Each structure stands twice: as structure tokens, then as C-alpha cells.
Amino acid sequence: MSIITDPWFWALAVPAFVLTGVSKGGFASGAGNVAVPLMALVIPAPQAAGIALPVLCAMDISSLRAWWRRWSWDQLRIILPGGLLGIAAGAAVFGLMNDAAVKLMVGGIALAFLARSLWQARPGRSAPAPATPSRVKGGFWGLVSGFTSTVAHAGGPPLAVYLYPLRLDRATLAATTVVFFAVMNYVKLIPYALLGQLSATNLLTSLLLLPLAPLGVRLGIWLQARMSDRVFYRIVYAMLAVTGAKLVWDGLAGL
Secondary structure, three states, X not given: OOOOOXXXXXXXXXXXXXXXXXXXXXXXXXXXXXXXXXXXXXXXXXXXXXXXXXXXXXXXXXXXXHOOOOOOHHHHHHHHHHHHHHHHHHHHHHOOOOHHXXXXXXXXXXXXXXXXHHHHOOOOOOOOOOOOOOHHHHHHHHHHHHHHHHHHOOOHHHHHHHHHHHOOOHHHHHHHHHHHHHHHHHHHHHHHHHOOOOOHHHHHHHHHHOXXXXXXXXXXXXXHOOOOHHHHHHHHHHHHHHHHHHHHHHHHHHO
């Protein structure tokens, strides 16, 4: 049994998981999971996903306690069935995608989410009217989210495409997102175990990163009342821009 000893891995993984935990705590909850894109710069993307899953599951427990009963059951009934189908689809192709293809997909998702977010935040853009809930749209984006979440824990951007236009209040949005990904992450433990992603090396590395789970979530809860989301988003967007571009470059070079 061994752990990853590359110092660059730990230099990237520690801040990445803290930022992910902050997001799961409800502060800038749409920031997404930057852990896999950052770790994938120094280790294979599938291994990065395997290491991340147990830590994300621990974060989910802390997040659920913080947002207990503040979620929208109506929206969960729309998005969860698609998410579960997405997990099955992601598990089916997980072993068929090489490292270059996964890096290209993760980098592309990161850059697409960044471009969409910057476009929506452009100066002079008026806020659109709240969208109407839709089982078709919610089911589709839930499926896409479950798929990308299974392959690279990158389900945040697709889910945001459906949930953000609904203009839910901040607490309901954060709580609904937390419940959705808690279900996704714990269900993903089954295919990840069957696919060999929960190896001794990955689990031991996850164990060493585990203390960051409650730390990041509590920091996110604390920051809600003390700092603007704008500052945190700028940090995450800068990281996504650099890592997304590097992953796309590496993915294209490896194809």
C-alpha cells in the first residue's frame, strides 16, 4: 500500500479540495468541483476522480447537515431520475475512455462553464425572467450532469444550466444542489468500486485529504455572511481558465 508522493500533486490537491468544500458549504455553490481538473494536471484523470470521490462523500455529509430540509423536493423529483441514468451511462463508458479523452472532456467542460458564466455576467446584461420548471429539460440536464459527474466529478455546470434560470432563492439552490450530488456521489461508489477506482493507493490518498472535507464546508458556511461571492468566483474562474486550457491541450496532444 502506498500514497502519491509527487509534491506537485499535494500542492494542487490541498487548495483544490478546500475550494470544493467551500463551494459545497453553499458559498458560491455554482463554482463546481475544481479538484479533478487540478489533480489531473499531474496524475491520470480517472485516478484523480477515484481519489476525489470518498472526500466528496465526506463533504456531502457536512453539507447536508448545514442545509437540512431547505431543498426543493419538486426540483429533486425532476432531476434525480435523469442523474441516476447518467451514472449508468457514465459507468458504461468509463473504462472505454483513455486518459487523453477524459482530460479533453474535463478541460472542455471547465472552459465551457467558464465561458457561459462570463457571458451571463457581462456588463449591461439585464436579469432574465425566471424560467418555468420542466421535466424534459430537468431530466436531460440531470442525465448530462450524472454522466459528467461519474466520469470526472464535473456535474455542476450541466446541472446549473437547468437550475440557475429558475432563479431559486440562494438557500434553496444550494440545498437542492447539495442533495442531488450527495445522492450521485454515494451511488457512484458502486460503479467506482467495480471499475477498480477505489484502490488501496487511491483510498489511502483520499484518507489523508479527508480532513479538508469539514474544513472546506465550514469555511464556506462562514464565508457566506462575510464575503461577496464575486471574489470567490474570480479565484475559481482563474483556476478553471488555466487548468481547463492545459487539460484541453494535453488531451489533444494525447489523442
